[in-house]
Amino acid sequence: MAAHRKPRQRSFSGNTARTAATLALAGAATATGFDGTGHAEPNLTPAQVKAKxxxxxQEAEAATEKYNGAKEKTEATEQRLNSLRDRAAxxxxxxxxxxxxLGSVAASQYRSGGLDPALQLVLSDDPDQYLDGAAFAERAGHRQAGAVARVRKQLREIEQLRGxxxxxxxxxxAQQAQLQRRKRTVTGKLGAARRLLARLGAEDRARFGASGAGGPGTDRASRDATGARDGLQAPGSATVGAPNSRAAAAVAYAYSKLGSPYVWGATGPDSFDCSGLTQAAYxxxxxxLPRTTYTQINAxxxxxxxxxLPGDxxxxxSGITHVGIYIGDGRMIHxxxxSAPVRVAPLDEMPYAGATRVL
Structure with missing residues (x-):
């Protein structure tokens, strides 16, 4: 009988040790993901935090627009499903x-003698199967045959509607599952942004909030927002020069919402994401307007x-992931x-991709 030997313990050496070390470092790097459990990343300067x-x-906004598109598609599917159910009912x-x-006719014939095939149809557990029998068509009278044909048609229509x-x-x-995945993507990126901002001191956070998405023209934007909230005329009479009355009305609406908070997925009236604001304005x-940036550009x-011109x-x-309403003088409301509410900003604040005039 062969002796039972205890397996030898293999020691880590050479390539094996290097592999283990590599895996350990990879695990440490992974721990710096959106769950916020790791701190392998070195201390960042305020400028580096702002850039990140x-x-x-930007990534969250791109995910938000995909979420908005998926939500719009899901709502359309829900409407179609409800319509089908109503039609079936x-x-x-x-x-x-x-x-x-048919049952009334059959009952009358039964009282006068004999069980009419129509009564058998009414009492059948599976009327469609019964209707498929050739004997029924041969025995049913002309009047009942027309009624049976209508029943047959309705049965088939119900089955088609149910299918x-x-x-x-x-x-x-499937769309609801996709919607939840996109929601997790957005909330994950926004959560990571919040954790990065929490590393900053109060003064740096205030300075970051004042600059919003970053870029020049902040002081002027602040003055514009303050003036609009105080009920003053829109700076530069931005609605003058709009291509039509609807564009002018959209600009006026955007001015009335200066200072409203950004909330992803929101379309007003008290909070907005970027395409939600433009949709609400028009x-x-x-x-x-369609719901998303990549559909609004074709509107x-x-x-x-x-x-x-104002209202454009x-x-x-490059992915058409952000939108604003032009108000003239190289500025927009978005x-x-x-980190920043609805505000006036220069077009040069972000990489410009194109413009559309809503007709």
Missing amino acids: VDQLY RTEERLNVAREA AARVELTSLK RAAGLS GRRVSRAEL LVFFY APNP
Whole structure:
């Protein structure tokens, strides 16, 4: 009988030791993710924190626009599903009425002698299967045959509606799962930004909040916002020169919302994300805009930067992930990010991508 030997313990040496060390370092690096449990990252200067937070805000906004698009699609699917269910319910009501009518005729014939096939239809547990029997068509009279044909049609319509509803329900569940994934992405990036900002002292945080998304023109933006909140005329009479009355109304609405907080996914009336503000502004002007930046850019005629007029939608970043409302003089009103409210800002604050005039 072979002796049972205790397995030899292998020591870490050479390549094995180096591999273990590499894995340990990789784990330490991973610990600096969005859960905030690790602190392997070296101390950052306020400028470095600001740059990282700006990047996280941009990534969060891109994720927010994808979330908004997924939410819009989910809501449309829910509406289609509810419509299908309503149609199926109405068809079932008509079916019940038709079956009751057939039952009355059958009962009358039964009293006069004999069980009419129509009564068998009413009493059947599976009327559709019964209708498929060729014997029924041969025995039913002309009048009952027409009624049976209507019942058959309604049964098939109900089955088609139920099948379409099942497809929509499956699609809805997938879209809801995607919506939750996008929500986690947004909240994760915003949470990481908050943790970075928490590293700063009160003075640096205040300075970062004053500069918003970063860029020149902050003092002028602050004066504009203060003037609007105090009920003064919009600086430079921005609505003058708008291409139409609706554009002017949208600009006026945007001015009325200066100082409102940024909340991702919000469309007003008290808080907004960037595309939520532009959508609300044109909704107040009587026009319906799509929900997301990458659909809003196609909601009108493209215009060059040299052609900009108050009310034009101005877009930023290569992925078209941010939007504002142009007010003239190289400035816009936009909802920047959670660190800054709705405000006036120069177009050069972010990488300019294009503009659209809503018609």
